[in-house]
């Protein structure tokens with residue numbers, strides 16, 4: 075006989091209001107007695123209501139995995155299984171979607187069918203980590219569900235102290251502002267790290283994220299240990315006729331307010347004939363003027379990436395933003411992509427060798443100093459890596475002459 | 491026992507096999523874009539071909555029936571192609587302009603609000619909370635649903651000075667990332683230790699090493715090895731709880747909600763910024779968190795009324811100054827707003843620049 079729907083007075087309050095309700099979704103799953111998710115979700119609703127009533131969570135971790143991999147399943151066992159037995163095991167399977175979160179309905183429906191048979195029927199599209207999260211699986215169903223998802227052509231995401239699932243903005247698939255192929259870079263880099271995703275053995279997690287320009291739609295700068303952001307080197311592209319049209323549309327005053335005055339480096343001026351004067355040497359490629367004038371302005375043609383390293387959230391020493399370690403690198407040819415992948419491997423190896431346990435890349439760099447990190451990776455020093463030179467005189471400078479020699483060498487190397 | 495299947499270590503699949511053919515055709519050849527109306531994007535390629543995108547909100551945590559309904563819509567209007575954004579909105583793309591109106595009507599009819607484009611309040615970035623995490627101080631999906639109900643029209647319209655990204659975090663690890671507004675759990679009492687369990691469950695050196703202020707020491711309690719916390723030092727961050735669940739940090743009364751503002755990831759105009767604490771001590775008042783909603787709405791309406799076009803929350807506050815922010819939002823300013831963490835001195839006013 076089928077069980078009754080649990081009473082959920084608090085959750086019921088989340089069914090009203092105009093925004094789509096996840097509670098209604100949980101109930102839809104709970105109401106189907108013919109599938110395993112009926113019983114699972116009735117129980118889950120009971121436990122969630124209990125959390126709402128008591129204001130406490132009731133999940134604990136454990137060890138659950140699939141054959142051949144050491145990560146990717148987030149085990150969840152209920153601490154109140156006695157009361158809510160059918161959802162006592164409610165594990166999540168993290169699956170990596172295609173870069174940019176593209177699907178065809180055939181694959182999505184197939185995923186739904188698999189999850190209807192083997193899981194709770196609840197899917198998060200997507201976790202903040204960038205994974206498809208198949209939430210709510212009994213231990214004995216993890217392997218069969220995974221087998222089918224894997225056969226579809228999808229692979230497991232990261233968890234624990236390893237390389238994590240990457241994320242990228244939509245990039246050249248549908249954005250004229252993309253300065254590199256975010257989707258190709260994502261796929262090339264991350265698919266070269268599958269071993270470190272599936273068998274985590276690093277001091278702590280390591281994340282790569284890819285955004286095609288300074289707008290950073292993938293939230294890479296703080297949320298990734300390695301943020302790969304698009305930029306350009308030459309002059310931005312200006313269509314002066316379209317600039318004049320934009321001035322006309324906004325009015326001179328508003329164009330000055332919204333475009334000229336908002337440039338962070340005062341690199342813009344409005345000419346008497348309503349064309350734009352761009353001081354490209356002062357422009358920091360921030361994207362603002364391009365965002366406002368989407369028809370008139372574009373990044374330059376000599377495009378590539380910059381790499382910021384060390385972003386992370388609060389645990390343990392406090393939040394850190396990524397900082398520049400590579401100001402510019404082309405990313406077009408196969409060799410360029412190979413060079414990026416190689417650099418990412420060196421970053422990972424250096425992290426694996428030098429970070430303390432549970433230390434992120436940003437914390438490691440803070441501890442050892444940026445210059446040691448650069449030396450370890452054999453990356454050349456660049457003035458773009460600082461916002462200003464040191465302000466504290468307590469530093470030993472007896473290697474000065476040698477450093478000047480290196481700088482001159484780098485400069486003449488670059489001039490060749 | 492049957493032979494176990496070895497995984498196919500395929501990594502991420504190629505996106506192009508799933509993309510709308512118009513995106514494949516014009517890959518890397520886009521010329522410009524605009525937004526014909528809130529919720530709709532038009533991208534035009536160098537070839538002149540235009541692709542229209544209709545964007546809609548979802549509940550992110552979706553039952554298979556909802557996913558199938560989205561698939562039905564994609565089959566009817568977009569030749570079976572569908573995409574999600576980083577903030578769990580769904581995007582439908584078509585080259586046929588005449589499909590936009592019926593597509594929007596269908597989405598709205600099925601309960602998916604169309605919007606989230608341009609200078610709107612986007613969908614709130616989610617964490618896990620009581621539904622799935624092992625350490626949460628509150629729920630995430632519930633907070634997000636409650637807030638989005640309140641901010642519904644700001645999602646559907648583009649009336650903000652710039653885009654507003656709101657994030658949630660249901661513990662102080664802060665999965666949610668930086669936000670123009672961040673709604674985060676803030677514990678206010680040290681962990682309560684169940685000494686009987688510690689030696690059995692926790693690797694004590696790991697737990698001690700996890701504490702950011704070195705407040706945890708080994709101790710012998712009732713003859714059993716356990717841990718103790720120097721409660722004067724403890725900053726109630728909860729970092730000891732994941733490696734040692736007997737150090738319970740969550741508390742139905744003392745785990746509060748704090749609001750932070752002015753964070754941003756992008757380097758657009760200003761450099762990326764961390765969000766800053768503006769309100770704390772708000773009750774963890776499930777299922778609708780009205781006290782939190784009130785503060786969020788007050789901050790948003792003040793920003794909406796006062797910021798100049800294109801100023802993100804943090805940029806607006808930098809211009810008007812913090813005294814004016816606290817005055818306009820009528821939020822109390824306390825000693826807890828003064829940063830005492832390492833490097834916190836950089837957040838003090840080292841100038842005679844004053845706002846009156």
Ligand code: HEM
Pocket residue numbers: 148201202203204281297298385386387388389618622623624625663664665666667732733
């Ligand atoms: C079910 C439990 C958990 C889930 C579902 C979860 C999920 C996540 C997700 C989705 C993010 C955001 C990732 C991103 O932006 O790429 C995140 C961030 C984070 N998680 Fe977890 N997490 C869980 C438990 C934990 C635990 C127990 C720890 C620590 C021991 C932890 C440490 C962190 C940290 C430090 C971040 C901050 C973001 C960063 O620095 O990259 N998480 N988590």
Ligand code: SF4
Pocket residue numbers: 243244245249250251252253285286287288289290291292304
């Ligand atoms: S980060 Fe830049 S390139 Fe990528 S989608 Fe956003 S605006 Fe486009």
Ligand code: SF4
Pocket residue numbers: 336337338339340341342352356357358359360361362363364759
């Ligand atoms: S991209 Fe940014 S820095 Fe460069 S000119 Fe435009 S607004 Fe100024």
Ligand code: SF4
Pocket residue numbers: 617618619623624625626627630658659660661662663664665666
């Ligand atoms: S913010 Fe904390 S409690 Fe919430 S999902 Fe992330 S780790 Fe779990």
Ligand code: SF4
Pocket residue numbers: 680681700701702703704705706719723724725726727728729730731739
């Ligand atoms: S709550 Fe944070 S500060 Fe307090 S003992 Fe635990 S880790 Fe240390």
